[in-house]
Amino acid sequence: GESVGLHLPTLSVQEGDNSIINCAYSNSASDYFIWYKQESGKGPQFIIDIRSNMDKRQGQRVTVLLNKTVKHLSLQIAATQPGDSAVYFCAENMRQGGKLIFGQGTELSVKP
Amino acid sequence: EPEVTQTPSHQVTQMGQEVILRCVPISNHLYFYWYRQILGQKVEFLVSFYNNEISEKSEIFDDQFSVERPDGSNFTLKIRSTKLEDSAMYFCASSESPSGAQYFGPGTRLLVL
Numbered sequence: 001g002e003s004v005g006l007h008l009p010t011l012s013v014q015e016g017d018n019s020i021i022n023c024a025y026s027n028s029a030s031d032y033f034i035w036y037k038q039e040s041g042k043g044p045q046f047i048i049d050i051r052s053n054m055d056k057r058q059g060q061r062v063t064v065l066l067n068k069t070v071k072h073l074s075l076q077i078a079a080t081q082p083g084d085s086a087v088y089f090c091a092e093n094m095r096q097g098g099k100l101i102f103g104q105g106t107e108l109s110v111k112p
Numbered sequence: 113e114p115e116v117t118q119t120p121s122h123q124v125t126q127m128g129q130e131v132i133l134r135c136v137p138i139s140n141h142l143y144f145y146w147y148r149q150i151l152g153q154k155v156e157f158l159v160s161f162y163n164n165e166i167s168e169k170s171e172i173f174d175d176q177f178s179v180e181r182p183d184g185s186n187f188t189l190k191i192r193s194t195k196l197e198d199s200a201m202y203f204c205a206s207s208e209s210p211s212g213a214q215y216f217g218p219g220t221r222l223l224v225l
Contacts, residue, residue, distance in 0.1 A: 089155065100205075102156070
C-alpha cells in the first residue's frame with residue numbers, strides 16, 4: 001500500500017547536538033525520497049533527496065540515509081541550531097506522474 | 113534563487129462560492145502540482161499537471177476541482193462550489209521532471225465559512 005510514516009512526532013535536542021529524524025515507508029517499489037522542512041505558516045522547503053540506488057547522501061550539515069532492506073529513511077542534522085526548529089517531513093515519490101506521498105511529520109525543537 | 117509564488121496568501125469565502133488560487137511555478141519547470149494541508153495534518157497530493165493535461169489526480173480532486181495553465185506563467189486551481197471541509201492550506205509545487213525534486217510555494221490559506 002501507500003504509506004510513509006515517521007517514528008516520532010516530536011524531537012527535542014540541545015543546540016549544537018546532532019539530530020536524527022526517522023521515517024518508514026512501505027512501498028518497496030518507490031525509488032526517490034525527499035526530506036522537507038516546514039516552518040510555521042510556510043510551505044515545505046526542500047532539504048535533500050536520495051534515489052534508491054544510493055544508501056547515503058550528504059548536504060550542508062545534513063545527511064540522508066536509506067536502508068532499503070528495512071524500508072527506512074533517516075535525516076541527520078549536524079550541530080543543530082535554533083533555526084533548524086521546524087516540522088520535518090519525508091516524502092516518497094511515486095514515479096507515476098510525480099505524486100509525492102508525505103509522512104505525518106516530526107516536530108524538531110532546539111533548546112538553546 | 114528562483115521560487116514558486118502563490119496568490120493570494122489568504123482567502124476567506126462563503127460556502128458554495130467559487131475560488132481560484134493562483135501559482136507562478138519556477139520558469140523552466142514543466143511539471144506542476146497542487147497539494148493541500150488541513151491544519152495539523154500531513155500534506156496531501158491533489159493533482160499533477162504536464163503538457164496542459166492532468167497526469168494524475170487523487171480521490172480528493174473531484175468534479176468540484178479543476179486546474180488550468182491559462183498562459184505561459186500561471187497555474188491555477190479552481191474550486192467551483194466550496195465546502196467547509198475545503199478549508200486548508202493549498203500548496204503549489206513545480207519540478208523539472210516527474211521524478212525530480214518538487215519545490216513548493218508559500219501556500220494559500222483558504223477558509224470556507
